[in-house]
Amino acid sequence: VQAGFFAVDMKCTHLGCMVEWETDSQTLKCPCHAAFFDYQGKVISGPAPKPLPQYKVEVAKDVIYVAGLA
């Protein structure tokens, strides 16, 4: 595992809509019912009952691999 890198599942933990990165606020926003997550997938506000799952990331020969749940 490459230190400092991870991936976050983009499927909202409320009802499964795809979250979107909001550059201005540096948050992940769900457009369906306005859940907000931080860059690590932790719930900031809204109806989402739990954080977005994180995945381990490996980098080898300039290729990024999503390796599994962190």
Ligand code: FES
């Ligand atoms: Fe994301 Fe409801 S599906 S807040």
